[in-house]
Amino acid sequence: MSQVFPDVEPTINRLRQRLSEACDSLWDDFVDPRDAYAGDGGEWWLPLAAAGRSRADGPLDELGLSRLREECRRLAIGNEFAINGHENRVNYLVGAGHVYLATPRKGTHASDELAGRVQAVIDEFRHQNRWQSRQQEIVRRLDRDGEAFLRFFTAGGQTHVRFIEPDQVAAPERAARDPRARFGVVTDPADVERVQGYYVDGRFVQANQVQHRKANVDANVRRGLPLFAAVRSNLRRAERLLRNMSVVAEVQSAIALIRRHRTGTRAGVERFADETAAQTTVDSQGRTQRVTQYGPGAILDAPAGLEYEFPATGIDASRFVAVLQAELRAIAARLVMPEFMFTSDASNASYASTMVAEGPAVRMFQRLQATLVQDDCEVMWRVIDNAAQAGRLPRNVRELIEVQVTPPSLEVRDPLKEANVNKIAHAVGVLSPQTWSRRLGLDYDQEQMNLAMHAKRG
Structure with missing residues (x-):
């Protein structure tokens, strides 16, 4: 056919090329409307409310939540910045542990003896369950999962507490389509905040046997979201950036110098390297390694056509430090923590000027401590109620006794000035010795016994 119509084939080729160019231009200008729903890592965001699913279930289904939790768990294990963030929050929220004190309730005629019995039950629970360590783990789990x-x-009459892994709480197949049992949390059909129980490893457990603490979600959402869910991409980028900076610097600093032979052949270069090498070795893969040693202050004389280049002089890792700091600031902003608390770099911040009563970090830690105190107080009352049901305490103990929970102090204070304030408050009768001891982190009853023993020795 090309012989009959010699001009047809070139014309077809030209048209095919023009059509291809036009399609390429259209493809370059194409905008996928779904791009707005794509995450930084390429994954797709899920809609806030999918068909057949309540908005109270949160933005993820059970599989998506499990994957997100596993991703944040990997960060908590292998990402140094995430580990530092978790540990610092435990330090400030729990510290050396909270102080629990059972006292007679105001307006009642409860005896100190009853308060002492309740205190003994609380102390027994704390000792048997290693509560201070368990408090730390609670905060770590809340942030991580x-x-x-x-x-x-x-x-x-004794209470023991154990953790349930989040993956153990899931709706079994027989309840998979029950809207009351989504995510393994069984709720009142008319009130999602009224929890009736949990499916643990497929078995139903009454709500009064479980305490579920959740974070970073609304009250009507059944399951919590990890602390670093919003900044997990930042954590991975910061880790990779730091790794790449270190690898580049390591490679550059590992090569002492490079000799450039302008006019030498490969054989000539190898012969020169053999002649100037102080030592020659063969590695495990059969490659020859030549080592040349230069003493301090050595002067190199280069013959014609030979140049020396020192790559270590071109190392400038500081160019990327600003990028790394920007990523870390974004993560610190999510934690509402000063940058130095998250990065351990105190060169551009002052602890004393940050941990003041008006500081954002202090306000945030106080708010989290208040929630932690409320949850811990609920645990202690469960312990007291169990002891009362077993006959170890009166049935109406709730009406007679209250439990005061004191978390560690956050603000930076002048110890001498604070001591004078407490002394004046005690002198005018507005501060009790018990509260004063609790502020100092001391057990008032134990200190009184110690003072009595000291007086007998005197």
Whole structure:
């Protein structure tokens, strides 16, 4: 056909090329409307409310939440910045532990003896369950997984507590389509905040046996979200950037110098390297390695056509430090923490000027401490109620006794000035010795016993 119509084939080729160019231009200008729903890592965002699913279930389904939790768990294990963030929050929220004090309720005629019995029950629970360490783990789990499940077991009026892994709480197949049992949390059909129980490993557990602490979600959302869910991409980028900076610097600093032979052949270069090498070795892969040693202050004389180049002089890792700091600031902003608390770099911040009563970090830690105190107080009352049901305490103990929980102090204070304030408050009768001791982190009853023993020795 090309012989009959010699001009047809070139014309077809030209048209095909023009059509291809036109399609390429259209493809370059194409905008995918779904790009607005794509995450930084390429994953797709899920809609806030999919068909057949309540808005109270949160933005993820069970599979998506499990994947997000596993991703944040990997960060908590292997990302140094995430580990530092978790540990610092534990330090400030829990510290050396909260102080729990049972006292007679105001307006009642409860005896100090009853308060002492309740205090003994609380101290027994704390000792048997290693509560201070468990408090730290609760905060770590809340931040890492977005939630913490505590299950209570009672025997002889004593209460024991154990953790439930979040993956254990899920709706079994028989309840998969029950809207009341989404995510393994069984709620009142008319009130999602009224929890009736949990499916743990497929078995139903009454709500009064479990305490579910969740974070970073609304009250009507059944499961919590991890602390670093919003900045997990920043954490990965910061880790990779730091790794790349270190690898580049390592490679550059590992090569002492490069000799450039302008006119030499490969054989000539190898012969020159053999002649100037102080030592020659063969590695495990059969490659020859030549080592040349230069003493301090050595002067190199280069023959014609030979140049020396020192790559270490071109190392400038500081160019990327600003980018790394920007990523870390974004993560610190999510934590509402000063940058130095997250990065451990105190060169551009002052602890004393940050941890003041008006500081954002102090306000945030106080708010989190208040929630932690409320949840811990609920645990202590479970312990007291179990002891009362076993006959160890009166049935109406709730009407007679109250439990005061004091978290560690956050503000930077002048110890001498604070001591004078407490002394004046005690002198005018507005501060009790018990509260004063609690502020100092001391057990008032134990200190009184110690003072009595000291007086007998005198």
